[in-house]
Amino acid sequence: MSGPGATDPGVDFAGITPELLARYDRPGPRYTSYPTAPHFTPSFGETEYRAALARAAATPDAPLSLYVHIPFCEARCTYCGCSIVVAPHRGPEERYLEAVERELEIVAASLGARRTLSQFHWGGGTPTYLTPAQCERLFGAVMRHFRLAPGAEVAIEIDPCVTTDEHLATLRRLGFNRVSLGAQDFDPRVQEAVHRVQPLALTRHQVELARSLGFSSVNIDLIYGLPFQTDRSFKVAVESVIRELAPDRVAVFSYAHVPWLKPHQKALENLPMPRGWEKFRVFAAAAESFLGAGYRFIGMDHFARPGDELARALEAGTLHRNFMGYTVLPASDLVGVGMTAIGDVGGAYVQNEKNLARYERTLAAGGLPVERGLRRTEEDEMRRRVIERLICTFGLDFAWVREQFGIDAPVVFERELAALAGPAADGLVEVGAGGVRVLPRGRVFIRNLCMPFDAYLAGDAGKTVYSRTV
Ligand code: SF4
Numbered sequence: 452m453s454g455p456g457a458t459d460p461g462v463d464f465a466g467i468t469p470e471l472l473a474r475y476d477r478p479g480p481r482y483t484s485y486p487t488a489p490h491f492t493p494s495f496g497e498t499e500y501r502a503a504l505a506r507a508a509a510t511p512d513a514p515l516s517l518y519v520h521i522p523f524c525e526a527r528c529t530y531c532g533c534s535i536v537v538a539p540h541r542g543p544e545e546r547y548l549e550a551v552e553r554e555l556e557i558v559a560a561s562l563g564a565r566r567t568l569s570q571f572h573w574g575g576g577t578p579t580y581l582t583p584a585q586c587e588r589l590f591g592a593v594m595r596h597f598r599l600a601p602g603a604e605v606a607i608e609i610d611p612c613v614t615t616d617e618h619l620a621t622l623r624r625l626g627f628n629r630v631s632l633g634a635q636d637f638d639p640r641v642q643e644a645v646h647r648v649q650p651l652a653l654t655r656h657q658v659e660l661a662r663s664l665g666f667s668s669v670n671i672d673l674i675y676g677l678p679f680q681t682d683r684s685f686k687v688a689v690e691s692v693i694r695e696l697a698p699d700r701v702a703v704f705s706y707a708h709v710p711w712l713k714p715h716q717k718a719l720e721n722l723p724m725p726r727g728w729e730k731f732r733v734f735a736a737a738a739e740s741f742l743g744a745g746y747r748f749i750g751m752d753h754f755a756r757p758g759d760e761l762a763r764a765l766e767a768g769t770l771h772r773n774f775m776g777y778t779v780l781p782a783s784d785l786v787g788v789g790m791t792a793i794g795d796v797g798g799a800y801v802q803n804e805k806n807l808a809r810y811e812r813t814l815a816a817g818g819l820p821v822e823r824g825l826r827r828t829e830e831d832e833m834r835r836r837v838i839e840r841l842i843c844t845f846g847l848d849f850a851w852v853r854e855q856f857g858i859d860a861p862v863v864f865e866r867e868l869a870a871l872a873g874p875a876a877d878g879l880v881e882v883g884a885g886g887v888r889v890l891p892r893g894r895v896f897i898r899n900l901c902m903p904f905d906a907y908l909a910g911d912a913g914k915t916v917y918s919r920t921v
Contacts, residue, residue: 461891461894462738462742462748462891462894462895463892463894464735464739464895466878466891466892467731467735467892467895471877471892472727472731472921473728474873474877475874475879475896475899476727476731476919476921477919478919479898479899479902479908479918479919480901480902480905480908481751481898481918482772482838482839482842483772483773483774484793484795484800484835485831485834485835485905486800486825486827486831486905487907488793488802490825490907491800491801491802491823491824491825492823492824493823495799495801495821495823495824495825496821496824497818497819497821499799499801499821499824500796500799500801500819500824501561501819502797503796503798503799503801503824503826504561504562504796504797505561505797506796506797506798507562507565507786507796507797508561508562508563508564508565510565511563511564511565512565513565513784514567514569514570514600514783515562515565515567515568515569515597515783515785516568516569516570516571516572516773516775516783516784516785516786517568517570517571517572517593517597517785517786518572518573518574518774518775518786518787518788518789518792518793519571519572519573519574519589519593519788519789519792520573520574520575520576520788520790520791520792520803521544521547521573521575521576521577521578521580521581521589521789522534522535522536522576522791522807523535523536523537523538523543523544523547523577523580523581524536524537524538524576524577525539525577525580525613526539526646527646528645528646528647529644529645529646529715529718529719530674530677530706530716530719531713531715532707532713532716533576534790534791534805536790536807538580543807544580544581544585545585546811547807547811548581548585548588548589548592549811550810550811551589551592551789553814553817554814554820555592555593555595555788556596557814557819558786558788559596565784566596566598567597567598567599568597568599568600569600569602569603569604569780570603570604570606570775570778570785571593571597571599571605571606572605572606572607572775573589573606573608574607574608574775575608577608577609577610578607578609579607579613579614579618580613583615583617586621586625587625590625590626599626604629604778604780605627605629606627606629606630606631606668606775607622607627607630607631608631608632608633608672609630609631609632609633609657610632610633611632611633611634611649611653612647612648612649616660619657619661619664619666620664623661623664623665623666627666628665628666628667629666629667629668629669629670630661630666630668630669630670631670631671632669632671632672634649634654634672634673634692635647635649635672635673635674635677636673636677636680636684636685637649637654637688637691638684638685638687640679641677641679641684644678644679644722645677645719651695654696655695655696658671658696658697658698668699668700668759668760669696669699669700670698670699670700670701670702671692671696671698671700671702672704673688673692673701673702673703673737674703674705674706675704675705675706675725675730675737676705676706676708676724676725676726676730676733677724678719678722678724679722679723680724680725680733681729681733682729682733682735683736685733685736685737686737686739689736689737689741693740693744699755699756699759700749700753700754700755700756700759701741701753701754701755702752702754702776703734703737703738703741703752703753703754704752705734705752705918705919705921707918707919709918727921731921734752738754741754745757747761747762747765748894749761749762749765749777750765750777750845750894750897751897751898753777760779761777761779763779764779765843768844770843770844771839771843772839772842773785773795774793774795777843784796784797789803789810790803790804790805790807790810790820791803791804791805798826798832799824799825799826799827800827801821801824802822802824803821803822804820804821804822805822830906833855833856833858834904834905834906837852837864838901841889841897841900841904842897842901845893845897846886846889847860847886847887848885849861849884849885849886850885851886860886861884864904866903867903867904868882868887868903870903871887871900874893874896874899874900877892878892878893879892879893879896879899879900880900887900895921
């Protein structure tokens with residue numbers, strides 16, 4: 452193991468005790484952005500977004516990322532924490548597609564000659580709520596304005612319950628090369644409790660079909676902390692995922708129980724749900740199975756096969772993080788299109804309308820449906836990159852800080868580094884003359900180790916805006 456900032460495969464679950472967990476299991480950001488979304492403000496509106504797009508247009512050769520949000524789902528899973536539109540009957544998506552087409556037109560015109568996508572992602576909701584013909588229409592609308600860079604990452608999230616063979620064949624033909632399947636858990640009791648019955652055989656069929664069609668990467672999303680889950684039951688599910696689906700990447704997300712924000716989650720309240728240490732043991736059981744099968748711990752809740760690009764980027768210290776999670780692409784502008792979509796453009800974050808009718812109405816009137824956003828300051832930029840570096844390399848090299856920002860980290864971050872004394876005493880991190888190094892026991896708590904560098908957190912005290920560590 453070399454100096455600060457280097458990476459190693461070690462993550463120490465066995466060294467985490469109930470007392471240690473209790474000290475660090477608290478609400479905190481997941482740092483897919485910095486400053487984080489609760490700090491976006493309505494004073495950032497359409498005018499500011501248009502100015503941000505104009506700044507992004509000034510570098511026409513730089514590649515772009517594009518995210519398209521499709522908010523519809525046929526029914527609501529009781530654990531869902533997303534902003535979605537429940538639409539059991541088809542119809543509303545036609546009007547929505549028209550609105551998205553308008554938004555694409557305005558955004559593309561504002562970006563001038565900047566039209567090359569290195570990353571193109573559809574998320575939701577359920578993108579495959581759209582029929583194959585509608586998927587083709589949406590993809591065509593994007594391609595009227597943008598082109599894919601050679602080797603571009605073209606990814607889609609699918610719900611196997613509503614995805615057909617025809618969907619997968621169409622998506623592959625259009626150019627999608629990565630697919631992410633939501634799975635949660637394969638225990639029938641858990642699936643019934645969360646109103647999402649999805650047999651393993653169905654999921655396996657789609658994984659096999661995706662591979663035979665030539666999708667180069669298959670990701671599975673699991674969730675821990677759901678009713679009836681125990682470390683033993685989840686281990687059984689995870690081992691069947693490894694054995695029968697053999698995903699290239701896996702996300703094991705923590706269920707965030709926030710019934711005051713998502714009232715439908717109240718349906719789960721009378722069911723036995725693992726919490727605290729029990730919940731952590733469910734995660735640890737999954738993690739131990741993935742590590743035992745040779746997967747690498749990428750960070751927070753992600754695992755990848757050693758040959759996967761994410762694992763290679765972690766090794767090389769070239770991993771990045773944005774609203775889509777971990778990525779191998781360097782941070783470039785990310786344009787978000789669709790209801791609630793978040794973008795990162797020209798040094799500013801921007802989030803679209805969360806209300807479907809308002810989103811569509813604004814576009815029908817020729818406007819951009821911005822709900823809120825934030826223009827980053829120079830200090831925000833620096834802290835954002837420091838936090839990203841910590842999350843993506845499990846370290847912070849002070850020489851790198853000096854080279855990037857011309858500052859002396861031990862002086863400028865004196866308070867932040869002092870706040871790491873407790874975690875250092877707990878064996879989570881080492882702070883030396885050359886930098887910060889996250890130790891194997893601290894990797895699970897990487898969010899906590901980033902939090903001292905977050906200048907906005909003090910203002911969040913007492914607000915329930917973030918999920919807990921586990
Ligand atoms: S399919 Fe996904 S987005 Fe839709 S309700 Fe279920 S969890 Fe939420």
